[in-house]
Amino acid sequence: MTSTILDRDTVPLSPPSGEDLDRLLLIRHFELTLLRLFGEGRLNGTTHTCLGQEYVPVALRPLLDDDDYVFSNHRGHGHFLARHDEPHGLLAEIMGREGALCAGVGGSQHIYHRRFLSTGVQGESMPVAAGVALSLKRAGDGGLACVHIGDGTWGEGAVYEALNLAALWRLPLLVVVEHNGIAQSTPTTAQMSGTIAARAAAFGAAHHRTDSIDLNLIRLELAEPVRRVREEGRPTVIEFVTRRVGPHSKGDDTRSAEELTRVRAADWYVRYAAAFPEVFAAADEAQRLRMARITDEVAARPPSVWRAAP
Amino acid sequence: MSVRISEGTPNAGTPATGAARTPRMADHLNAALHTLLESDPRVFVLGEDIRDPYGGAFKITKGLSSRFADRVLSTPLSEGTLVGAGAGLALAGEKAIVEIMFSDFVTLAFDQIVNFAAKSTTMYGRPVPVPLIVRCPTGGRRGYGPTHSQSLQKHFVGVPGLSLHELSPFHHAGELLTHLLSLGEPCVLFEDKVLYTERIFRDGVVDDLFRFDLVGGPSGWARVGVPGETRYDCTLIAPGGLTRRALAAMRALLIEDDLLCRLLVPARLYPLDLAPILGDVTGHVCVVEDGTAGGTWGAEVAQALYPRLWSRLTRPIGLVSAADSVIPTAAHLESAVLVGEDTIRLAVREALS
Known part of the structure; x- marks a missing residue:
């Protein structure tokens, strides 16, 4: 039930669609904007950017239906923006401005919009997603619940309980693991014994591992596993071998310069830019400008109002 | 003192002579769950060992799975996940009643109750309905010892978005359950284990005195x-x-x-x-x-x-x-x-x- 593909860091990338490239770059510039705003003291609290991992939710985009649920975590801006092209609402949420998705109450890591929901406690959404998947299964319309977790999340017992339940009850649960090799500051090697594949196998859940960053290739690989989740109620763990290019939060990266150089060289942004320089540069500039406009517009809004405050 | 006591009065809580015997709480609550599942196709009941023929550690769910097989589900021994799954059902538009076999084990579901189910009703900036009842067989006096006898109500006091309730022999269990599910917020319902074995009161009568x-x-x-x-x-x-x-x-x-x-x-x-x-x-x-x-x-x-x-x-x-x-x-x-x-x-x- 486990399949693995070879490292494709050196394999030529297939051309991305304009829409895909725009979405990837929107998320990149959204995250860079947040770090800049924090640096300028214009954001409250904290944030966790998905720099380097933007391609994961973008690759999944066409594989998910409108009626599917997506559960996200602390590092969820990319998950949201891949699902909903509403950067204004998300930025307003993070900045506490009018038009915020959740009135500014949830902030960066607590978003509920249509069928997208994020929470800030590791592993907490897995049991909830199992419950949603039970309802979807009963409805019989082929919907699934997709949960984004990280390699560090496997330290939480809730993950195992929920995976057991989902496999036992044959629930349409898609677990997307962004295995970026580091949990906050702790390398995976210092916080995980064994493998994610073996964990999935132990519960009789399917597992598929990919280290590709090629959107088209990933979709080809995942179309069948996702179809089986949907149609056969077959819980599946998709393991993306990925890299966190940025810090865990803000300026808290303790990795060595050598390691960061290696991580950055494998960044999808660098590789797509090198593979398709002209189309990439144009799209990059367009999304940078779009994000700059969005930022100016949202920053000028009045503070959000929590009308439903208890 | 104006009250006169006659000789040989019955024990406390024993209905006056001639009154019809009322059901025991376990049967009363069980009947309420039957009625609820029958009247509302969106209601699910989840818990450990709740399906027939066992029907739950205190038999509160007996007969339910035989009648509503796809909505009354025995779960693995995973309190956090059975509460979380209940919250997920609730988010998806269903209504969930989950049973913690012994309320002592609700500590294992504290995160799901406090950080997810209760917070979700308000932390997304708008009211999000989470119709979820966490049933907790509670209390001692049965000799079950330190980890099967506690009354943990106080640990849930003051959690925004969470209300606490307790069964009593006076309140109608079915009306209470229906009411709790209508609130759109998670509720913890404590149920004294000895009360299960006792008869409920009806028609305003407690006993010869009260x-x-x-x-x-x-x-x-x-x-x-x-x-x-x-x-x-x-x-x-x-x-x-x-x-x-x-x-x-x-x-x-x-x-x-x-x-x-x-x-x-x-x-x-x-x-x-x-x-x-x-x-x-x-x-x-x-x-x-x-x-x-x-x-x-x-x-x-x-x-x-x-x-x-x-x-x-x-x-x-x-x-x-x-x-x-x-x-x-x-x-x-x-x-x-x-x-x-x-x-x-x-x-x-x-x-x-």
């Missing part, structure tokens, strides 16, 4: 007193699980100590709605609970009562709880730390002496 009525709606208060009396020496406030012990203490206080008490039992423990009973609180006030001493529910009740009753109080509100101790298994050790009818009687007598 009568009751209900005020404040399905999760409001039961007011127990002596017909015709309005001035009481003492007002006891207690969750439903303490009813029989409180009634026994009230009987003894009346017959042997010539002290007239009334009992007020809220179905909703938190947030506390005192308005319906403020006018009924007379005399010394004593709050009784099964939780351990320290940071108690009773202290919460007292601090809510003080400003409202300040001019009427003649002495500090009394607080009766279990000892600051684990709950031992051996019967003689267990009874030494838990609240019994004597504990209540003694507390009232000492305050009023």
Whole structure:
């Protein structure tokens, strides 16, 4: 039930669609904007950017239906923006401005919009997603619940309980693991014994591992596993071998310069830019400008109002 | 004292001679769940060992899975996940009742209850309905020892978006469950394990001495007193699980100590709605609970009562709880730390002496 593909860091990338490239770059510039705003003291609290991992939710985009649920975590801006092209609402949420998705109450890591929901406690959404998947299964319309977790999340017992339940009850649960090799500051090697594949196998859940960053290739690989989740109620763990290019939060990266150089060289942004320089540069500039406009517009809004405050 | 006691009165809580026997709480609650599942196709019941033929550790769910096989599901031993799955069902538009086999194990679901289900009702900036009841068989006096006998109500007091309730022999369980699911927020429902074996009260009759009525709606208060009396020496406030012990203490206080008490039992423990009973609180006030001493529910009740009753109080509100101790298994050790009818009687007598 486990399949693995070879490292494709050196394999030529297939051309991305304009829409895909725009979405990837929107998320990149959204995250860079947040770090800049924090640096300028214009954001409250904290944030966790998905720099380097933007391609994961973008690759999944066409594989998910409108009626599917997506559960996200602390590092969820990319998950949201891949699902909903509403950067204004998300930025307003993070900045506490009018038009915020959740009135500014949830902030960066607590978003509920249509069928997208994020929470800030590791592993907490897995049991909830199992419950949603039970309802979807009963409805019989082929919907699934997709949960984004990280390699560090496997330290939480809730993950195992929920995976057991989902496999036992044959629930349409898609677990997307962004295995970026580091949990906050702790390398995976210092916080995980064994493998994610073996964990999935132990519960009789399917597992598929990919280290590709090629959107088209990933979709080809995942179309069948996702179809089986949907149609056969077959819980599946998709393991993306990925890299966190940025810090865990803000300026808290303790990795060595050598390691960061290696991580950055494998960044999808660098590789797509090198593979398709002209189309990439144009799209990059367009999304940078779009994000700059969005930022100016949202920053000028009045503070959000929590009308439903208890 | 105007009440005259005849010889040979029945024990506390035993219906007067001639009254029809009422169902035991376990059967009453079971019937309520049957009715709920029958009337609402969106209701799910999840828990450990709840399916037939076992029907739950306390048989509260017996017969349910035979009738509603796809909505009554036995789960693995995963309290956090069965509560989380219930919250997920609720988010997806269903209604979920989940059973924690022994309320002690609800600590394993604390994150799902406090950080997810309760917070989700407000933390997304708009009201998000989470119709979820976490049923918790609670309390000692059955010799199950330190990890199967606790009353953990106080640990859930003051959680935004979460309300706490307790079964009582006065409140109709079906009406209460229906009401809780209509609130759109998670509710923890404590159910005293000994109460399961006892008969419920109906038609305002408790026994030969006491009568009751209900005020404040399905999760409001039961007011127990002596017909015709309005001035009481003492007002006891207690969750439903303490009813029989409180009634026994009230009987003894009346017959042997010539002290007239009334009992007020809220179905909703938190947030506390005192308005319906403020006018009924007379005399010394004593709050009784099964939780351990320290940071108690009773202290919460007292601090809510003080400003409202300040001019009427003649002495500090009394607080009766279990000892600051684990709950031992051996019967003689267990009874030494838990609240019994004597504990209540003694507390009232000492305050009023």
